[in-house]
Structure formats: C-alpha cells, structure tokens
Amino acid sequence: MTTPADTLTLPPLLQVLKGRTLSVPPVWLMRQAGRYLPEYRALREDKGGFLAMCYDPAASAEITLQPIRRFGFDGAILFSDILIVPHAMGQNLWFETGEGPRLAPPLAKADLSSFTPDPSRLETIWETVRQVRAQLPAETTFLGFAGSPWTVATYMVAGAGSKDHGAARRLAYGDPVRFGAIIDAIIETTVTYLDGQIRAGVDAVQLFDSWAGSLSPAQFQRWVIAPNAEIVRRLKAIHPHTPIIGFPKGAGAKLVDYAEQTGVDAVGVDETIDPFWAARSLPAGMPVQGNLDPLALIAGGEALDSAIDTIIAAFAGRPHIFNLGHGILPDTPIAHVEHLLARLRGA
Template identity: 65%
Template sequence: MSRRETLSDHKPLLATLRGERQDIAPIWLMRQAGRYLPEYRALRAEKGGFLDLVNDSDAAAEVTIQPLRRFGFDGAILFSDILMVPSAMGQSLSFGVGEGPALAPPLVDTALGALQAVPARLEPVYGTVRKVAAMLSPQTTFLGFAGSPWTVATYMVAGHGSKDQAETRRYAYRDPQAFAEIIDAIARVTIEYVGKQIEAGVEAVQLFDSWSGSLSPAQFERWVIAPNAAITAALHARYPDTPIIGFPKGAGAKLAAYARETGVDALGLDETLDPVWANTTIPQDMPVQGNLDPLALITGGETLDQAIDFILSAFPERPHVFNLGHGILQDTPIDHVDRLLSRVRGAR
C-alpha cells in the first residue's frame, strides 16, 4: 500500500484535506462540541463558566471527545476559543452570564504597547491537545484552530463583539499604521500558538475569519488576505504536512481571491454561498468544506435531506469535507444530527 492509500483508509478527513477525494465525504461540524449536547451542559454546570472549561485541560479534552462518542465524526475539533490569543497578548478576557465575551482594556483607547503578554495563558490549551491526541482513534483527524487576525482584532479594538464591526473598521481607516501593528502582532502570536498546537498533536488547522464579510474589497485584501497569507506561509515552512483550512465567512465574491492568494490548503464555505458557483470559481483541485445552513439542520426532515443532497451533488469530482456553513446552533435536535450523518454516509 502507498502512504496515501494507508492514510485514506485510516484518516479519511486528513486525506481529503490533502487533496484525495473520498467516495463518502468525511464529516465534522463546527462547534460540534458544545451547548446542543446534554453531556456538555452537565459538565459545564459542574465546572462553572465557559473559561473554567477551556482552562481545565481534563474538562476541555472531555468536551472535545463527547461528540465523537455520540456520533463518530471523522474529525475532532479542539474545544477552546479564538480569544485565547488576545488573552495571551495581555488583555483580560471574561464571559458574562448571558453576554458575549469582553476584552479589557479595549485597544480603541489603549495602545498595543501597553499590554503585557502572558503566554502562559495558552498552556492549558496545549495540555488539552496532548490529552485529546492520546484519546483519539486511529481513524479520527484532530483539528486545531485559531481566529484570523481581522476577526480577533475586531474584539481587541472594541473590547466586545458587534454586528457590523463598525468601531474597528473606523479605527482601521482612521489610523491604518496603528491597526497594522495590531494585525501583525496577532499574526505573530497566532503562528506560534498554532505551531504549538501542531507540536502537541493536532493534524490540521482551521483559521476562522468569522467577520471577514464586513470589509470592502481593498480592506479585505489588506486585513484578511495579507495576514492569512503570512500565517499560512510561516506554518507551511515549519509544518509542511499539516493542512490549513481557511474559513473567511461572508467573503462572497472575494472568496476566489482569498483562495488564490492566501496559500491555504482547503477552503471553508459558509451557508450563503452557492456551492455550484464555488465549485466553478475556486482553484480546480482545492478541497472544500461546507456548507449546510445550520437552520436547515434544525428544521430537519425533507428540507434537510434536500439541502444535503444539493451540496453533495455540487462537488462531483472535488475533494469535499461535509460541514455546516457556520457553527451548530444550541437548539439543534440531536436526532437531526443523526439523520445528517446517515444521509451523508449513505450517499455514493
């Protein structure tokens, strides 16, 4: 057997990300470890808040493994948060009850140089990776992740999330030099952070740019494509066998430039993209991931079946990882996930 045949037999997701199409698309779901699972809710109630789970390597490893026990996904995604990077850069990270994350001090009125880096805040994440890597079956691919610089910067500048990232966009226009320093600093930390995830045991990495859709084409080139290209180049130089998935949510027509210019190995598609258009637009051999609407999964039934079949038919020759177009939602019925897996794995 060749190395590729062996890899395909044992790790279909990793083989797909390296460019080998499978007869049955491998599957994992963004946010598959989380609030829709009763076992997760029970553990969180026992441990306390979200950060208590993330910073407890034993608990975070358990959360990472929970959906694999229940569903047998082809990939495990590290349980953590994209805002661990700004925490390591020196901002204080908190999650209020019923609220989104908060970072202090916000960089809209605090100089980047005033932050005191605390890299030890990332050590629990590496501990989680080591624990999960020791627990996974030989068939399961272990995915690490990080937020891309633009998306991370939107939280660092404003101190919180927002619907349109207006505060950060204003800052980037008003003082592009200062904002470039923030982007470059995030990229440097991200390269080291992802590298240590790989060294601890992850086999592929996803770069989440959840808010890339808010930018104009010129700003997208500067704040999304350029820093992701720098991260990808650095990681490829150090870890050439580790595939990198780029996920620029909301990129729309800018997706083609992202695919050509960032150097990522595979491309995540959000639910707003026509997969047929994507298949004819992005580089011919590039693996893709996605792009089921999370609300179609909640709806279930024939609606879900038709959506699955349409996506599968859109990539007749291309390496394809089945996934959602964004994270699984809290009120997703578990039996709908079972139906999704049966439908995808029953397809030929």
C-alpha cells in the same frame, strides 16, 4: 510531499485535506462540541464558566471528545475559543452571562504596550491537545484552530463583539499604521499558538475569520487575505505537511481571491454561497468544506434532505468535507444530526 500511497493510510478527513476525493465525504460540524449536547451542559454546570473550562485541560479534552463518542464524526475540533490569543497577549478577558465576551482595555483607546503577555495561557491549551491526542480514535482527524487576525482584532479594538465591527473598521481606515501593528502582533501570537497545537498533536488547523464579510474588497485584501497568507507562510515553513483550512465567513465572491492568494490547503464555504458556484469557481482540485445552513439542520425533514443532496451533488468529483456553513446552534435536535450522518453514510 505525501505520496498517494501514503495518503491512503490516513484517516478519511485527512485524506481529503491532502487532495483525495472520497465517494462518501468525511464530516464534522463547527461547534460540534457544545451546548446542543446534554453531556456538555452537564459538565458546564459542574465546572462553572466557559473560560474556566477552556483553561481546564481535562474538561476541555472531555468536551472535545463528547461528539466523537456520540456521533463518530470524522474530525474532532479542539474545544477552546478564538479569544485565547488576545488573552495570552495580555488583554483582560471575561464572559458576561447572556452578553458574550468582554476585553479590557479596548484597543480603540489603549495601546498594546500597556499589556503584559501571559504565554502560559497558550501552554494550557497545548496540554488539552496532548490529552485529546492520547484518547482520540486513530480514524479521527484532530483539528486545531485559531481566529484570523481581522476577526480577533474586531474584539480587541472594541472590547466586545459588535454587529458591524465599526470600531475596528474605523481604526483600520483612520490609522492603518496603528491598526497594522495590532494585526502584526496577532499574527505573531497566532503562529506561536498554532505551532504549539501542531507540536502537541493536532493533524490540521483551521483559521476562523468569522467577520470577514464586513469588509470592502480593498480592506478584505489588506486585513483578511494578507494576514492569513502570512500566517500560512510562517506555519508552512515549520510544518510543511500540516493542512490548513481557511474559513472567511461572508467572503462571497472574494472567496476565490482568498483561495488563490492565502496559500491555504482547503477553504470553508459558508451557507450563503451557492455550492455549485463554489465548485465551478474555486481552484481545481482544492478541497472544499461546507456548507449546510445550520437552520436547515434544525428544521430537519425534507428541507434538510434537500440541502444535503444539493451540497453532495455540487461537490461531486472534488475533495469535499461535509460541514455546516457556520457553527451548530444550541437548539439543534440531536436526532437531526443523527439523520444527517445516516444520509451521508447511507446507513
């Protein structure tokens, strides 16, 4: 284990992930490398499609670093996509303009045995990590990530995103053995993927379960908590000192069971959760990340200031990373991000 003395020499965000409470919380924003930045839009216009950029290490490294140069966030999040995992597993992946991702063949009808895995797709992302690591300021914590099995499976089964994740939920209820095999395969590739990210240079990783909120309590236990616990168990066996953040969006009161049973080092809290409830209910001393509403950031003014102050007050005395409750939206004014940072840092 890292000793307290050693912890003091780490970057601020990594200190918090190791359990230290700071008077000024470190900050990063989910999707901070993205469409709200003019430099990102210019690069995307030059490079072409989103997936092509994900598989261009130089471009992805540049996008990862853009918000660090502009804002000096305490954390850099790898620019990539959660669907790299099914793509590496052999499912075809492309993005339709204005409609989002498409995967074929959908696993609602096809079988995993029809896929031809392509591990080189993971290697490309690991090269991006190496390029970012070589350029990242020493005070900035580098975060890798992957989608959690349930969320990834919703896309793989339906072949696209959906509002209610009905295809995956039907398969999970109707044929839990087959659905469990899909989850197990995702776990296997995800552990390989995150192990590679850590070896290439990330300091911590986050598991995004963006669609965890669509499940009943029993299904949440089976398809969110259990698979994430297995990923954490396997990663900790290889990298015992690398912090893991779990983010089960929409978990609500089930967040407590998630925090207690998955083994994650920190939990992300979405904007629908009362931060005072989270501070009271989550395990004592567990680092918490969140949970500003992305729309409050767009609104700015008194609404933004009030939301910031509420979150700071709620998590006072607990290790806390300031973040959004979900990803930053494309129409977010840059001036509002600057104001957020100034208010947090007392500038």
